[in-house]
Amino acid sequence: MDSQKKRSAEGKLLFVPAVRVSVGVLLISLLVLLTVGRLVEEAVSLDPREIGRDVVTLYEKRFAPLKGMKGVVGYITDADLQSRPEDVKAVQRFVLTQYALAPLIVLNIPQSRLVVGNFHEGAFDPKLPANQGFVVLLNFGDVVLLRNEAVP
Amino acid sequence: MNPLVFPSLLIPVAIGSVFVSLWLPWRKPLSSALLFRTSLGTGFGFGISSCLFVLGLVGWGPSRGGFILAEITLLVVLMAALVCSLRRRSARIPPEPRPGSGKATTLQRMLRLLFYLTLASAGGIFLLVSLQNPHGGWDAWSIWNLRARFIYRGGDQWREAFSPLLSRSHPDYPLLLPAAVARGWSYIGQETVLIPAMLSLGFALATVGIMVSSLFVLRTRTQGYLAGLVLLSTPFFLRVAAYQLADVPLGFFILTTIVMLCLYDRRPEGPPGPLLLAGMAAGFAAWTKNEGLLFIASYLGARGTLTLLERGRKPVLKPMLFFALGLLPMAILIVYHKTRLAPSGGFLFLEGFRSAPARLRELSAYPQILKAFAEKMLTFGEWRVNPLPVLALYLACLGIEMDRRDRRPMAVSILALGLMVAGYFFVYLLSPYDRQWYLTNSLNRLFLQLWPSLIFLFFLTARPIEQAVIAAGQGRLGS
Numbered sequence: 001m002d003s004q005k006k007r008s009a010e011g012k013l014l015f016v017p018a019v020r021v022s023v024g025v026l027l028i029s030l031l032v033l034l035t036v037g038r039l040v041e042e043a044v045s046l047d048p049r050e051i052g053r054d055v056v057t058l059y060e061k062r063f064a065p066l067k068g069m070k071g072v073v074g075y076i077t078d079a080d081l082q083s084r085p086e087d088v089k090a091v092q093r094f095v096l097t098q099y100a101l102a103p104l105i106v107l108n109i110p111q112s113r114l115v116v117g118n119f120h121e122g123a124f125d126p127k128l129p130a131n132q133g134f135v136v137l138l139n140f141g142d143v144v145l146l147r148n149e150a151v152p
Numbered sequence: 153m154n155p156l157v158f159p160s161l162l163i164p165v166a167i168g169s170v171f172v173s174l175w176l177p178w179r180k181p182l183s184s185a186l187l188f189r190t191s192l193g194t195g196f197g198f199g200i201s202s203c204l205f206v207l208g209l210v211g212w213g214p215s216r217g218g219f220i221l222a223e224i225t226l227l228v229v230l231m232a233a234l235v236c237s238l239r240r241r242s243a244r245i246p247p248e249p250r251p252g253s254g255k256a257t258t259l260q261r262m263l264r265l266l267f268y269l270t271l272a273s274a275g276g277i278f279l280l281v282s283l284q285n286p287h288g289g290w291d292a293w294s295i296w297n298l299r300a301r302f303i304y305r306g307g308d309q310w311r312e313a314f315s316p317l318l319s320r321s322h323p324d325y326p327l328l329l330p331a332a333v334a335r336g337w338s339y340i341g342q343e344t345v346l347i348p349a350m351l352s353l354g355f356a357l358a359t360v361g362i363m364v365s366s367l368f369v370l371r372t373r374t375q376g377y378l379a380g381l382v383l384l385s386t387p388f389f390l391r392v393a394a395y396q397l398a399d400v401p402l403g404f405f406i407l408t409t410i411v412m413l414c415l416y417d418r419r420p421e422g423p424p425g426p427l428l429l430a431g432m433a434a435g436f437a438a439w440t441k442n443e444g445l446l447f448i449a450s451y452l453g454a455r456g457t458l459t460l461l462e463r464g465r466k467p468v469l470k471p472m473l474f475f476a477l478g479l480l481p482m483a484i485l486i487v488y489h490k491t492r493l494a495p496s497g498g499f500l501f502l503e504g505f506r507s508a509p510a511r512l513r514e515l516s517a518y519p520q521i522l523k524a525f526a527e528k529m530l531t532f533g534e535w536r537v538n539p540l541p542v543l544a545l546y547l548a549c550l551g552i553e554m555d556r557r558d559r560r561p562m563a564v565s566i567l568a569l570g571l572m573v574a575g576y577f578f579v580y581l582l583s584p585y586d587r588q589w590y591l592t593n594s595l596n597r598l599f600l601q602l603w604p605s606l607i608f609l610f611f612l613t614a615r616p617i618e619q620a621v622i623a624a625g626q627g628r629l630g631s
Contacts, residue, residue, distance in 0.1 A: 038536050
């Protein structure tokens with residue numbers, strides 16, 4: 001008897017769905033379709049030319065010449081960010097430098113025998129290091145490796 | 153692309169799938185059982201292989217050949233054990249009779265189609281976001297993948313990954329993801345962004361898979377598809393997965409723990425496999441993120457509270473014993489990591505502990521955190537339409553119909569998740585970070601960790617469509 005009821009009920013589901021059930025399923029289907037619509041919208045708006053130009057990949061390329069070093073180095077950056085080490089932009093640049101150079105440990109201070117310089121367009125003044133007691137060991141334009149003469 | 157990428161990921165999935173199969177009874181239909189085991193096996197496999205990798209590093213140092221040999225040996229041993237165990241099991245457990253478990257109805261077919269279409273769209277968006285962010289989001293490259301790089305690139309000096317000089321990148325954070333990524337790179341002998349991206353995809357798919365297939369087993373197929381659809385309709389879930397953050401794997405292990413407890417309570421007189429797996433999943437949660445420790449504490453608190461309320465009417469010792477047994481190996485590894493590999497985190501914890509009384513007295517913080525909780529709770533999923541009122545309406549339409557055997561795990565789970573939210577509140581209250589910044593940047597991810605479990609519990613409570621139709625049919629028959 002029970003199974004007959006089930007079959008009968010399932011028969012109703014196929015041809016005459018109960019209103020409440022239909023509303024319930026419709027609600028979730030609408031929710032899903034709206035999300036899928038949004039995902040498609042997002043996918044269409046993505047610019048394929050941006051692929052490979054994300055900030056991390058660009059940092060990887062910038063620091064490629066220094067890759068493979070081990071040990072501990074200091075860090076200096078553009079003068080305006082050096083004075084604001086907790087600024088989000090400064091933190092991001094520092095952490096990206098660390099990520100690119102791992103397993104080299106990068107300390108966010110210039111007081112180290114070897115110092116990595118991370119400068120952005122035009123921010124690096126080649127005269128400046130000598131004034132601050134640094135010797136330029138390697139210069140790749142926006143990325144430099146310096147020796148701090150003040151640290152033995 | 154390195155041809156070893158896929159084998160390097162498939163071996164842990166196979167290890168995990170065979171391992172969980174040893175502890176779970178085979179139920180028909182086999183398609184659901186296979187999806188269930190593969191989804192579980194994905195998370196467990198990555199967890200087990202990350203543990204083996206760390207143990208190997210500690211014991212013998214980095215050795216590519218050694219890791220591969222150890223994993224293949226483990227897989228062969230587990231497969232042999234499974235074959236023996238299947239031969240011994242003379243009587244297989246029959247499937248539970250469920251309404252609508254026979255031939256698929258039109259509605260089931262429609263929902264299945266909608267589910268696969270949504271899954272394909274989600275896969276597409278995952279791919280696009282991953283192509284745009286191959287190294288993942290901020291936390292992925294500043295914490296998880298950075299640690300993986302230190303371990304892999306460091307070679308014999310892999311312990312540098314836990315140097316206190318790297319305090320900004322939290323060397324004491326759990327190791328499941330970094331170790332799984334470094335293991336993948338060691339396996340293929342090359343560093344590629346494919347490994348963390350595929351791991352992340354694996355966890356996202358496994359979360360959907362375990363949700364859908366467990367509801368197939370515990371409720372009905374439509375219930376499983378509907379739950380999967382609600383999860384896939386959470387844009388933030390897809391984004392966080394593509395950003396390779398640890399919140400999706402953590403959500404997977406929390407959900408798995410709850411599912412295993414529900415499975416156990418369906419047949420408490422049966423073998424304790426689900427309990428053991430629940431303990432392991434909780435351990436992997438803590439091996440993934442520190443919030444996993446909060447989950448374990450919340451679960452134990454919830455279980456203890458319920459035991460007190462039941463006043464010994466239910467057996468306590470067996471469930472707790474097997475849960476603890478499952479948890480134990482991970483607990484040992486976590487203690488080793490926190491005390492031996494990265495002890496500096498303990499100092500930070502003690503520092504935070506010392507400043508706790510002052511922070512607790514900061515009265516303005518309470519409304520600030522509560523306001524952020526209320527706001528983020530409604531918006532964390534980055535939905536176009538908030539699903540909470542939709543789900544409430546759905547419940548009003550379909551009603552509640554819970555298997556009485558699910559009541560206990562449901563009560564424990566809801567209480568545990570509630571305690572977790574309370575725990576998050578106190579984390580924000582006591583945190584040394586700028587509170588508003590911390591709330592803005594992390595609270596949505598904390599809610600996401602609980603979201604798969606909440607969806608699962610919702611569809612475990614809501615009356616399945618098949619039963620609602622039967623109820624409607626009976627109403628008409630009676631009228």
